Amino acid sequence: MKSALKWEVLAKCSTTKARAAVLTLPHGPVNAPVFMPVGTQGTLKGLTPDQIKDLGCQIMLNNTYHLGLRPGQELLDKCGGAHLFQGWNRNLLTDSGGFQMVSLLKLAEITEDGVQFESPHDGSLMLLTPEHSMSLQNSIGADIMMQLDDVVSSLTTGPRVEEAMWRSIRWLDRCIKAHKKPETQNLFAIIQGGLDPELRKKCIEEMLKRDTPGYAIGGLSGGEEKDKFWRVVTLCTDLMPREKPIYCMGVGYAEDLVVCVALGVDMFDCVFPTRTARFGNALTATGTLSLRQAKFRDDFRPIEEDCDCVTCKSYTRAYLYTLVTKETVGCHLVSIHNTAYQLRLMRQVRQSVIEDRFPQFIHKFFKDLFKEKD
Ligand code: GUN
Ligand code: ZN
Numbered sequence: 001m002k003s004a005l006k007w008e009v010l011a012k013c014s015t016t017k018a019r020a021a022v023l024t025l026p027h028g029p030v031n032a033p034v035f036m037p038v039g040t041q042g043t044l045k046g047l048t049p050d051q052i053k054d055l056g057c058q059i060m061l062n063n064t065y066h067l068g069l070r071p072g073q074e075l076l077d078k079c080g081g082a083h084l085f086q087g088w089n090r091n092l093l094t095d096s097g098g099f100q101m102v103s104l105l106k107l108a109e110i111t112e113d114g115v116q117f118e119s120p121h122d123g124s125l126m127l128l129t130p131e132h133s134m135s136l137q138n139s140i141g142a143d144i145m146m147q148l149d150d151v152v153s154s155l156t157t158g159p160r161v162e163e164a165m166w167r168s169i170r171w172l173d174r175c176i177k178a179h180k181k182p183e184t185q186n187l188f189a190i191i192q193g194g195l196d197p198e199l200r201k202k203c204i205e206e207m208l209k210r211d212t213p214g215y216a217i218g219g220l221s222g223g224e225e226k227d228k229f230w231r232v233v234t235l236c237t238d239l240m241p242r243e244k245p246i247y248c249m250g251v252g253y254a255e256d257l258v259v260c261v262a263l264g265v266d267m268f269d270c271v272f273p274t275r276t277a278r279f280g281n282a283l284t285a286t287g288t289l290s291l292r293q294a295k296f297r298d299d300f301r302p303i304e305e306d307c308d309c310v311t312c313k314s315y316t317r318a319y320l321y322t323l324v325t326k327e328t329v330g331c332h333l334v335s336i337h338n339t340a341y342q343l344r345l346m347r348q349v350r351q352s353v354i355e356d357r358f359p360q361f362i363h364k365f366f367k368d369l370f371k372e373k374d
Helices: 050-053 064-079 082-086 099-102 130-139 157-176 197-211 226-239 254-262 272-277 310-312 319-325 328-353 358-369
Strands: 006-012 021-024 028-032 035-036 059-063 091-095 115-118 125-128 144-146 186-191 214-217 247-248 267-270 279-285 287-290
Touching: 006 328, 028 035, 028 328, 035 328, 050 064, 050 082, 059 064, 064 082, 064 091, 064 130, 082 091, 091 130, 099 115, 125 130, 130 144, 130 157, 144 157, 157 186, 157 197, 186 197, 197 226, 214 226, 226 247, 226 254, 254 328, 254 358, 272 279, 272 328, 279 328, 310 328, 319 328, 328 358
Parallel strands: 035 267, 059 091, 091 144, 144 186, 186 214, 214 247, 247 267
Antiparallel strands: 006 021, 021 028, 115 125, 279 287
16 A cells, blocks of 8 residues: 655664664654654643653654544644644654553443444543544544554453454454545554464464555553563564564563564554653663652752753752652653653664664663662
8 A cells, every 4th residue: 555654774683683774754754763652642741742852752652532532633624633733743653542442441342343432521432433543543644543453452362362353454454445645644554363373473464465554563561471472573573574664562661672672673652651750760771760769868869870861960869759759740850751761772772783783782781770779
């Protein structure tokens, strides 16, 4: 199918499947591998679009369903899409909405038509179909739009996993048909099939026939064992086309990012860095600091000495300690640092691939991460 992206691989690691690339989308270039911060309601919780830009972020995630409710499709059309509405002139990726319904609202029910759920506003029954998701994503104007998929927990076993896989293929076909702007917006397919290698293979075989501009690996990071997670990622990246970007959905722990890059993944997203910030947890190269601990009361160092984010340049752990338990601004400051940490980690990974020293990078990364904390 048509695509509105360019995928240029700049360098490949000689001993792993890691690669450094430039993904050019309608709203500018994205250096890959890339971590995409999640702004559910238009922006990251606690950060303005300008602050996100200042962190060097080239692509942010939004949620179709949330934007569909507020500001709503009519306003999005009137204003010319979510980029203009939010004052964000860089790239946007929208998730299709079904996954959020199932994970946020326990009441969601999946039928062949779509995802049915009770409106959180007035309790009325609503149906998110592949056609409706595409129509909303066309109104949003996302540079990358995700197909509506049938997602089951990675811990689910039995016939439901296969059913969800085949339904995701049928829904992909409906999404392709309903997509009105393939010249300016890229539709990505999402591989499902749980932890079963045969189902994953079948799903990839079918979805490759649809020839979408990029592919995602879905249905992971739901509490499965790492060993199984890595095997599915490896199988998928082995069978997916190497001339297109590969996106592993919902993955965002630093160690998972580094390992998955080695296994051939190019794109990631996760709410983890900003969510954990709201609990006062700061991510660092030597592990997580829980800033609510009393030992930080008189610690006048920044979160990380060599971090160049605005939080680390201006504020101490002691000040953040007094804030995080009481004031929302404390969480905002930690969110800025955590997002800066993730983006910097990916820049370092990418640079090490370009300079042909990715294995050495991994070695040092894990050595630092499990070093005695201070
Ligand atoms: N976010 C994390 N995992 C998934 C998935 O499997 N599908 C969708 N649509 N979004 C996700
Ligand atoms: Zn910082």
